[in-house]
Amino acid sequence: MIVMFMGEYHQKIDEKGRLTIPAKLRTELGDNFIVTRGLDGCLFIYRKETWEQIINNYQNLPNIKEARNFMRFFLSGATNLEFDKQGRINISSPLIKYAELKKETVIIGVGDRLEIWSNDKWNNFINENEEDFSKQADYLFSQNIN
Amino acid sequence: MIVMFMGEYHQKIDEKGRLTIPAKLRTELGDNFIVTRGLDGCLFIYRKETWEQIINNYQNLPNIKEARNFMRFFLSGATNLEFDKQGRINISSPLIKYAELKKETVIIGVGDRLEIWSNDKWNNFINENEEDFSKQADYLFSQNIN
DNA sequence: TTTAAAACCATATTATCCCATGTAAAATTG
DNA sequence: CAATTTTACATGGGATAATATGGTTTTAAA
Numbered sequence: 001m002i003v004m005f006m007g008e009y010h011q012k013i014d015e016k017g018r019l020t021i022p023a024k025l026r027t028e029l030g031d032n033f034i035v036t037r038g039l040d041g042c043l044f045i046y047r048k049e050t051w052e053q054i055i056n057n058y059q060n061l062p063n064i065k066e067a068r069n070f071m072r073f074f075l076s077g078a079t080n081l082e083f084d085k086q087g088r089i090n091i092s093s094p095l096i097k098y099a100e101l102k103k104e105t106v107i108i109g110v111g112d113r114l115e116i117w118s119n120d121k122w123n124n125f126i127n128e129n130e131e132d133f134s135k136q137a138d139y140l141f142s143q144n145i146n
Numbered sequence: 147m148i149v150m151f152m153g154e155y156h157q158k159i160d161e162k163g164r165l166t167i168p169a170k171l172r173t174e175l176g177d178n179f180i181v182t183r184g185l186d187g188c189l190f191i192y193r194k195e196t197w198e199q200i201i202n203n204y205q206n207l208p209n210i211k212e213a214r215n216f217m218r219f220f221l222s223g224a225t226n227l228e229f230d231k232q233g234r235i236n237i238s239s240p241l242i243k244y245a246e247l248k249k250e251t252v253i254i255g256v257g258d259r260l261e262i263w264s265n266d267k268w269n270n271f272i273n274e275n276e277e278d279f280s281k282q283a284d285y286l287f288s289q290n291i292n
Numbered sequence: 293t294t295t296a297a298a299a300c301c302a303t304a305t306t307a308t309c310c311c312a313t314g315t316a317a318a319a320t321t322g
Numbered sequence: 323c324a325a326t327t328t329t330a331c332a333t334g335g336g337a338t339a340a341t342a343t344g345g346t347t348t349t350a351a352a
């Protein structure tokens with residue numbers, strides 16, 4: 001992984017569907033990237049290189065129904081986007097609808113991708129899972145004492 | 147473990163989210179480090195080397211929902227930071243919110259990491275756990291640690 | 293000809309950098 | 323050893339540049 005996306009950023013999406021990507025993330029993204037329906041009700045943004053790797057990996061999956069359906073979901077939602085002069089992207093209305101994006105939007109870095117969440121969904125996510133996370137973290141942190 | 151962080155330091159965070167790291171700790175931290183959501187309501191600061199070790203352990207988690215969620219929580223809370231000319235770091239507002247940081251702040255050294263606590267939380271923590279510490283110590287030291 | 297989307301422009305907000313002051317520790321000198 | 327000076331460090335505030343965001347015009351498409 002060349003780029004490791006991290007952090008949480010709060011941005012406003014306007015009524016034209018335009019969303020500013022924070023400057024720091026822009027430089028890490030480059031100007032060739034893909035937005036698509038993500039898992040768990042958010043959108044994913046991948047660098048082009050990462051996207052191509054993912055697609056390659058799925059080419060090798062057996063031609064079973066589950067794999068076919070997943071590819072439909074993943075590819076039909078995918079769009080090649082660019083920044084406008086002010087560093088914004090234009091999110092299509094099907095994707096806005098899918099992620100239930102309102103004005104208040106959260107962009108997070110998760111390793112090889114960015115995720116776009118509606119503020120409400122993200123808060124729910126954090127609140128519902130916080131306790132589990134500390135348990136998991138207790139476990140995981142106890143693993144790396146060398 | 148090359149560096150062993152120790153000690154308790156009381157610093158003030160200003161209304162811009164700037165926090166001075168004591169000079170002694172600065173030299174031990176180097177100028178490449180990561181701040182992230184920690185456990186029990188505080189923030190963790192890791193040297194870059196330590197951080198990379200931790201990440202390596204997580205790379206190989208399977209792509210199941212629990213692992214995905216945990217990575218979201220973990221990476222979205224992480225930021226790569228640097229010192230300003232006066233030796234301060236700039237803590238992002240989601241992290242300030244998470245750790246409920248007010249003006250009075252406590253920085254403690256805990257082995258391979260630093261922890262940032264709000265003064266109130268730290269006092270509560272000490273008060274609530276003081277009696278237990280001796281029991282916990284008895285338990286831990288009886289486990290033969292070699 | 294109408295509508296919508298994309299490019300452009302302008303302003304408001306935020307973050308970053310730099311400097312000033314206050315305070316405590318250390319060092320130097322009588 | 324005490325007193326005074328010097329240095330380092332912590333903390334606050336203001337100016338400037340970068341960024342986010344809203345609105346307007348132009349272009350293209352239906």
